[in-house]
Amino acid sequence: MAAAEPADTIAAIATAAGAGGIGVVRVSGPASALIADAVLGDCPAARHAAYLGFKDADGSLIDRGIAIYYPGPNSYTGEDVLELQAHGGPALMQILLARCLSLGARQAEPGEFTRRAYLNDKLDLAQAEAVADVINAATAEAARSAVRSLSGEFSQRVQVLLNSLIRLRLYVEACLDFPEEDIDFITQGGVRAKLEEVSVALQRLHASARQGNLLREGIRVVLVGQPNVGKSSLMNRLAGEEVAIVTPIAGTTRDTISSLIQIEGVPLHVIDTAGLRDTADEVEQMGIERTWRALETANAAILLVDAQHGITGVEAAILARLPADLPRVWLHNKIDLSAEQPRSELRDQETHLFVSAKHGDGIELLRQHLLQLAGWQPSGEGVFMARARHLQALSVVDTHLQYALDQLQYPELLAEELRLAQDALSSITGEFTPDDLLGEIFSRFCIGK
Ligand SMILES: Nc1nc2c(c(=O)[nH]1)N(C=O)[C@@H](CNc1ccc(C(=O)N[C@@H](CCC(=O)O)C(=O)O)cc1)CN2
Ligand SMILES: Nc1nc2c(ncn2[C@@H]2O[C@H](COP(=O)(O)OP(=O)(O)OP(=O)(O)O)[C@@H](O)[C@H]2O)c(=O)[nH]1
Numbered sequence: 001m002a003a004a005e006p007a008d009t010i011a012a013i014a015t016a017a018g019a020g021g022i023g024v025v026r027v028s029g030p031a032s033a034l035i036a037d038a039v040l041g042d043c044p045a046a047r048h049a050a051y052l053g054f055k056d057a058d059g060s061l062i063d064r065g066i067a068i069y070y071p072g073p074n075s076y077t078g079e080d081v082l083e084l085q086a087h088g089g090p091a092l093m094q095i096l097l098a099r100c101l102s103l104g105a106r107q108a109e110p111g112e113f114t115r116r117a118y119l120n121d122k123l124d125l126a127q128a129e130a131v132a133d134v135i136n137a138a139t140a141e142a143a144r145s146a147v148r149s150l151s152g153e154f155s156q157r158v159q160v161l162l163n164s165l166i167r168l169r170l171y172v173e174a175c176l177d178f179p180e181e182d183i184d185f186i187t188q189g190g191v192r193a194k195l196e197e198v199s200v201a202l203q204r205l206h207a208s209a210r211q212g213n214l215l216r217e218g219i220r221v222v223l224v225g226q227p228n229v230g231k232s233s234l235m236n237r238l239a240g241e242e243v244a245i246v247t248p249i250a251g252t253t254r255d256t257i258s259s260l261i262q263i264e265g266v267p268l269h270v271i272d273t274a275g276l277r278d279t280a281d282e283v284e285q286m287g288i289e290r291t292w293r294a295l296e297t298a299n300a301a302i303l304l305v306d307a308q309h310g311i312t313g314v315e316a317a318i319l320a321r322l323p324a325d326l327p328r329v330w331l332h333n334k335i336d337l338s339a340e341q342p343r344s345e346l347r348d349q350e351t352h353l354f355v356s357a358k359h360g361d362g363i364e365l366l367r368q369h370l371l372q373l374a375g376w377q378p379s380g381e382g383v384f385m386a387r388a389r390h391l392q393a394l395s396v397v398d399t400h401l402q403y404a405l406d407q408l409q410y411p412e413l414l415a416e417e418l419r420l421a422q423d424a425l426s427s428i429t430g431e432f433t434p435d436d437l438l439g440e441i442f443s444r445f446c447i448g449k
């Protein structure tokens, strides 16, 4: 697989910025043992936690802490690694890092430890990406799914599919050498059935990956409606706290306000907006422009209506300006004032929910409907995390498999489509991944990872 990196030694603070109980400086590369000797007076036994003094160049004590030395290849990066676990004060961490840098290490770039782990075959690319996803997971469910990907669940499923694809490809390529007899076999039997089988397996993997991607990205839901219909009240109800100002004055919200909530572990960015109306107030107008802009990047809209009035010409006008393919739900709010029951109704293929943001009636119905709008399908089984890059690759695989199915009578073209499908699939785990893509993936990590 990938070529070895130039063997220099990198160092970074591996723990989060700010004060913490413990802070870790991590070193990786050939100078790790020498740095251990210099800082600790000796290199600790392999993979043993040793409680030692960390010494500065002049022999003064930087801190007393735990040091662990992992000789390569049995380390996170596959190289010699030294961990200095000190008291987690930012000033102290800087002194400790500076000491390692003065001993010949250089400051690591974002993601460089994990990049080395990937280059040394400790992790494949999907696993390396999962490291960042574990760290950045927005919900507990997202964190669990990222750990599944880090453990290799996603990679294994990709590998199983890859193996079937390779077997099929070898078979078709073998047939190319005996054209006359075997073309009939390709068109009539075996190959079509096998190709269809691979295609079904791909659809299944793609569906799981979409669920995983949903856990990673969440969806953006915009609350929209006339002033005073209760958008900010709904925002606060969903968030479980007073995120936005609520008053009986129409035109209270002037800006878009975003709050990250979760429903059954699916992250939802809920965006409260300025109520839509004709107004001479310049500030309010600017807020209304922001409402329309928020809708351009939304994954779904909640159209709020005052249940006392129902849908009026104003709502019809709002609806006409919404992006046509934007999933939406009508929300009739303030049912406590119109003496209605919380419920869900289907009218002309659009869902209408009846709730009270102020009192909470019907909100559970809304939460379940939002999950449905997001495309979440509770499966009971563990979801692994996937990125947009993976979904894109799976779509490319799908396209080539469909082309392959259309080319059964032309074995050369068929073989070529299978080759392209295999390339796209193996880009997920990173067997043939261009350097610039690797640069893009790892540069989004934090320093020290
Ligand atoms: N102190 C510490 N905690 C940490 C990390 C770390 O680097 N240091 N990790 C950093 O992300 C995560 C754990 N990941 C790790 C993965 C592999 C190895 C390692 O030493 N692997 C060797 C030995 C395996 C074995 O003994 O079974 C190897 O792969 O050969 C260490 C940490 C989370 N916790
Ligand atoms: N009775 C009742 N009052 C509600 C309900 N939801 C909101 N209200 C009241 O309606 C008024 C307006 O609520 P907001 O949440 O500020 O409305 P908004 O849509 O954000 O208004 P703007 O920010 O002006 O666009 C407040 O007095 C709320 O207390 C509800 O379900 N029942």
Ligand SMILES: [Mg+2]
Pocket: 231, 232, 233, 244, 245, 246, 252, 253, 272, 273, 275
């Ligand atoms: Mg408001």
